[in-house]
Amino acid sequence: MSRRSIAVPMVMLFVLASVPLKAWAEDPVSIRQLKREMDQIKAEREQERKQLEELEKKIDELQSSNQKLQKTTTTLEQANKQLSTQTTQSIAQMQKKLSPEGFASLFGNYLGEHQFTLTGAAGGSFIYDHQAQTNTFTLDFEPIALYRLNDWLLFEGTVEASLDPGTGASFDLPVATAQIFLNKYMEINAGIFDQPFGDWYEDQSAMWVNPFITAPLLYGVEAIVPPTDIGVQLRGGVQWGELGQDADYTVWVSNGPTFESSPGVNVLPAPVIGETIAGPDNIAVQSNTRGFGGRFRVYPLPVDAGWGRLELEASTFDGKWDNGFWYYSWGVGFAYREGPFRTRGEWVEAYRQMPSAASLGAGAYPGCCGHDNRQGWYWQAGYFLYGIPHPDLGAFEQYFDRTEALIRYSGVNQRSVVAEDISTTPSFGFNGSPAVFAPHSREVALGLDYWIAPSIVWQTEFDLELPEAGGTLYTFGGANRPLASAVGATTNDQAVLTQFTVGF
Amino acid sequence: MMKRLAIVLALVVPMLTSTMPVMAAQQLTEAQKQQLFLKGAKLWPIYCNHCHNARNPAEYAPYQWNAIMMHMRTQGNLPADDAQAILEFLKRAR
Numbered sequence: 006m007s008r009r010s011i012a013v014p015m016v017m018l019f020v021l022a023s024v025p026l027k028a029w030a031e032d033p034v035s036i037r038q039l040k041r042e043m044d045q046i047k048a049e050r051e052q053e054r055k056q057l058e059e060l061e062k063k064i065d066e067l068q069s070s071n072q073k074l075q076k077t078t079t080t081l082e083q084a085n086k087q088l089s090t091q092t093t094q095s096i097a098q099m100q101k102k103l104s105p106e107g108f109a110s111l112f113g114n115y116l117g118e119h120q121f122t123l124t125g126a127a128g129g130s131f132i133y134d135h136q137a138q139t140n141t142f143t144l145d146f147e148p149i150a151l152y153r154l155n156d157w158l159l160f161e162g163t164v165e166a167s168l169d170p171g172t173g174a175s176f177d178l179p180v181a182t183a184q185i186f187l188n189k190y191m192e193i194n195a196g197i198f199d200q201p202f203g204d205w206y207e208d209q210s211a212m213w214v215n216p217f218i219t220a221p222l223l224y225g226v227e228a229i230v231p232p233t234d235i236g237v238q239l240r241g242g243v244q245w246g247e248l249g250q251d252a253d254y255t256v257w258v259s260n261g262p263t264f265e266s267s268p269g270v271n272v273l274p275a276p277v278i279g280e281t282i283a284g285p286d287n288i289a290v291q292s293n294t295r296g297f298g299g300r301f302r303v304y305p306l307p308v309d310a311g312w313g314r315l316e317l318e319a320s321t322f323d324g325k326w327d328n329g330f331w332y333y334s335w336g337v338g339f340a341y342r343e344g345p346f347r348t349r350g351e352w353v354e355a356y357r358q359m360p361s362a363a364s365l366g367a368g369a370y371p372g373c374c375g376h377d378n379r380q381g382w383y384w385q386a387g388y389f390l391y392g393i394p395h396p397d398l399g400a401f402e403q404y405f406d407r408t409e410a411l412i413r414y415s416g417v418n419q420r421s422v423v424a425e426d427i428s429t430t431p432s433f434g435f436n437g438s439p440a441v442f443a444p445h446s447r448e449v450a451l452g453l454d455y456w457i458a459p460s461i462v463w464q465t466e467f468d469l470e471l472p473e474a475g476g477t478l479y480t481f482g483g484a485n486r487p488l489a490s491a492v493g494a495t496t497n498d499q500a501v502l503t504q505f506t507v508g509f
Numbered sequence: 510m511m512k513r514l515a516i517v518l519a520l521v522v523p524m525l526t527s528t529m530p531v532m533a534a535q536q537l538t539e540a541q542k543q544q545l546f547l548k549g550a551k552l553w554p555i556y557c558n559h560c561h562n563a564r565n566p567a568e569y570a571p572y573q574w575n576a577i578m579m580h581m582r583t584q585g586n587l588p589a590d591d592a593q594a595i596l597e598f599l600k601r602a603r
Binding site: 105106109112113116120121122124149151152153156159161184186188189190192194204207208209211213214240241242243244248249251253254255302308313314316340342347456458459460 | 569572584588589
């Protein structure tokens, strides 16, 4: 209630009390005035009541509006929270997609399951040989196409383009295989492949992998084991102990070994002791047997021991090189690397069955008969100079640390060589020295590699050819039967090779 | 003839039946991938350097490493789990 509403009745009581009843009854003007005032007061009260009602109504309206506002605010807050969550999730998804791994996944999906990759190597070299008086540049290009169809099937094809004397480029297909991963422990490798005998052909012959420019003598131009073959391999590896203690196996059947006089090859008119191994037996024309091989390797050192990685290996490859005549080969090897030091070596023996003189009778000829035994070996070691404690060499430091010093000793023993096999024309990876074709060839190779990157190297090699005396030289000279002559002391020789190789 | 056929079947059937589960693509969790990465980081310098200088992971895209590691598993006869660990390292360490 307002003050005014209280004051009006008080005034009226006061007036009634102070005015005598007689006078009041006798003064009609005062009564009318009082009545007017009372009416006026009533009207005012009515007006105030209405104002109050309006105010209350407004308050109700305001309260309603406020509730609506609160409700709207809550809705907005919820919407904002939801939007914020969605935005955070979207940003996280975007960041995941934009990360290298996410991009790789997207790119992989874009490329599809069938994926093509090109690797390989290219190299150019300069070769000088003292005895043959040759010096030349050479070039070789070996792209490897890898076609991955899924996670258990891969096709591999290696094309070799080289520049032989007097021609354009010549092309070869040393490897074309399908690699089928059956499970964790078995894989089929079928096609034309590097012979998985020892470590050299399969694991060390790539030009950027071989720390030397040339091959060890037993895997070079007078190889004693066939370098490639066509057939099927079954292979795999398993961890038998702690991490790093592995073992692996490779067994294979192939078209088998052939020599220059083998049926279907016929480079030489008649079999003779000392003839070189021919290329892969593309089509086996012999009806007897295929070639059979096996290689087993074991790695005894656990990784966590920190002693480096040691490999011990044994191989064999056998088959008939001519109808009824066997070829056997076997070898053992090792490899070890720890930090800047690496070394490996192999010893191999091969035996080739020849006709007996009794069976040929009057048809016997020089070099026809007996046994064609050969042995070959190599040992090599390398040391990266970064392993040598040295003071700060300033700007020269990087060159010093990237340099590797190497040494290799290799040799081949065989009873004889064939004059038609001897070629002193240098080629990529071969120094052209005549001393390599001695029956008892020996070579010391000194190397200095400058590794610009892990697969880019500038190599320099100095070969000391130190053949030993002895053996026989067979010469066909266009005839169907060879003539024999003794090989005496063969002159030592020196060769220098330098090569720039890029593995890509 | 029948004897030879029986021998071939005895060799081939277990080989193929043991193959099927492995051929299915394995889905690994993030934690498993992280473990593989750490294992691969340990093996990469030792296994690769055994035959040649270990290549820089940045040299190839992850999809290329997929093919190259299949090739290297063959060349080195690497145990499958070790090859997978090295692959995970090469793909992630770029």
